[in-house]
Amino acid sequence: MEPTTSRRNICVVGAGAAGLPSIRHALLYGFNVVCYEAQSELGGLWRFNPEDTEYSCVMRSTVINTSKEFTAYSDFPPLPEEPNFMHNSRMLNYLKAYADHFKLTDHIQFEHKALSISRADKYDASGQWDVRVQNMKSSEITTTRFDGVLHCTGHHALPYSPALFPGQETFPGRVMHAHDYKDWRGFENQTIVVVGVGNSGCDIAVELSRVAKQVHLVSRRGTWVYNRIYNYGRPVDCTRYTRLNAAIKEVVPHSIAAASVRKQLNFRFDHELYGLKPKHDVMGAHPTINDELPNRIANGSIRVRPQINRFNGTTVHFEDGSMTEGVDTVILSTGYTVSFPEIESGELIKVDNNQVDLFQYVFPMCLPHDSLGIIGLIQPFGSIIPIAEMQARLVLAAIAGEDKMPVKTEREAIMSRKAAEMSKRYVQSRRHTVQVDYLPYMDELASLIGCDVPAWYTHLPHDQTMARLTLTAPHTAYFYRLSGPHAWDGAREAIMGIEERISRAFNSNHLKATAQSATKISPGLFLVIAAILFVLLVVS
Structure with missing residues (x-):
């Protein structure tokens, strides 16, 4: 067993779109962090591989389904000249640029595969985990103890095939x-x-x-x-x-x-x-x-x-x-099977027809500590990448003891309510077990982290522009870095530049944008809308 220090040690499994922000925010908390990536490069799903592989991989022609602004991390806006819907190669370049900018690769051990993740001795008291890892080059196997683990390998690796059709x-x-x-x-x-x-x-x-x-x-x-x-x-x-x-x-x-x-x-x-x-x-x-x-x-x-x-x-x-x-x-094209074989041989987190018992689709309900988080196991109406970042922030806040997590009975009530809402709304399918709506879910996580977005009307006395943008601008991840843990001093500027970056994607010469914008509301109209909403707020 390799020794650990008195400083919190965090393990991130997977250096894809969910693993990278997990490293980033672990560093912001001042933790020691190591990321194990089985492949030779970062990017995960977004790194196209022309060869057959057991790992998830996009098609050669895949283009992101969510716009670059909604796909961006909370403190790394995309380049203005990038297209609004990026080809997978450009998305990979964005991930690499993010990793380079924050020096995340210094903390990634490539070609190191996590073989098993198990509760350590005296876990009930410490909440620690033992991670057994194989060096894919030398075949050497080591086990290291960590104070927290963020599992970021996605859910598009194990293909699901239905029963054979007759004949x-x-x-x-x-x-x-x-x-x-x-x-x-x-x-x-x-x-x-x-x-x-x-x-x-x-x-x-x-x-x-x-x-x-x-x-x-x-x-x-x-x-x-x-x-x-x-x-x-x-x-x-x-x-x-x-x-x-x-x-x-x-x-x-x-x-x-x-x-x-x-x-x-x-x-x-x-x-x-x-x-x-x-x-x-x-x-x-x-x-x-x-x-x-x-x-x-x-x-x-x-x-x-x-x-x-x-x-x-x-x-x-x-x-x-x-x-x-x-x-x-x-x-x-029949979907994938959710599975966690490396976490205590698949016995810790039970999966039944893609149903998982995870609070906020992150924390195993069977555990007394919030030191293990499943990151990216969601199917959103909206972009998965900023949501995965918020999930990572929540797990790290919990490990730091700075979260606002409810007690177990309250978690059970919340999960029961969500299950009932999902059953009522969605057609029954293996696909609809981890569905979330982008904005409500981001707000729920933000309230647990303590980075709630300031209400639009709180800006009215001193910053009418931010009041308008909070209400009418695309509600990207930047808003969740205006306040709370590790608030980013560039968040306001990033929000102010959303429309510019959308327009520049069409015109690299930076001519005056002519596209209609949801944020281009006249001051008079904004005041009317604000007044109506304020009245509704007071009445409710």
Whole structure:
């Protein structure tokens, strides 16, 4: 056993998008931190690997589904000239720049794989953990004791495949999971069946539709398809995720809000006509984001099909009685299985059909100490990266003894309430066990950390600009560094520059922006909105 010092020692497992901010904030707390990364470089999911790998990996053509402002860490705004929706290579460059800027690689041991994470002797008193690690180059295995562990390996590594369809054993072609899909090469002039209309399935279907003979996209229950781009060409999240919209959502009945979104989505293309209309509510499933799918359906290169009924050699029969012959490849975009095999041999955190017993999807309920945190195990309406950063901040605040965590009985009540809300809202699926809404969830974590965003009206007496921006600007992670632990003195400037960076992405010559902006509200209109909201606040 390697000795530890009197200073808090923190272990971060994984140097991807969740692991990097975990290192960053551990350093801000003054902890000793070491990060074990099994691969030779940082980036995790965002580092494209053309070779087959057990680790999660994006496709060669993957572009982020959330805008750069909502994907950014709380103290590292993206470059203005970067596109609003970055290719995975640019996203990787952003992660590397973040690591370089804060000297995070000094704390990463590459090609070191965490084999096991176990409670140390006298854990009940100390809350400490023993982490057993293998050096992938030398095969040497060491065990080190830590005061806290942040597990940041994601949940897209273990592919889930459904039970075989009837007759599938007669199919002579290739059946593969989306996890193993890299790019279009090798699929030219094929007839392909893609099973699943989530983001990966639709991305694969769209890409292959350009080179394949025919792509059939199998949808069991349909999906609502969102654009990355909203009115006037603005990123959709930069328009939707504001405090003003959140306030409106609180007073508008759900049925009216859902009807409005449904109308907007169908205005773009009729989901029923295109074979994608689901039975569930427009907010009852994780959103599918794809800008090109309706065009590929319209030109016939993608045919939407219902669930597979059976195989008969190279013929695939569907549940509506239709069929397609001469199928070459079937790609299963059927999700992933949540698993923690290295944490006490998978016995500590029980997983039942992707259901996990974690408070705020972070802390195992079976433990008396909050010294182990699962980071990034969420499926958000919004960006996962700033949420993972907030989760890391919460775990580190707990280890430092500076959190505002509720007692166990209160945690159980909160989890029961959330489970009931999730069951009521979402269609039952393995996919909908860790769903969160970006703004409410970020606020919940902030209240536990002590970095609550100051209410917009508190700025009115001395800073009307910040009052307006707090209410109407895209509510990015920078707002959660205005106050609280390790407040960042550049947060206000970062918030002020959001619109500039959005506009500069379209125009590297920095000409005057002409795009419509949610934050460009006249002082008079802002005062009217502020007065109405203030009255509603007082009445409630």
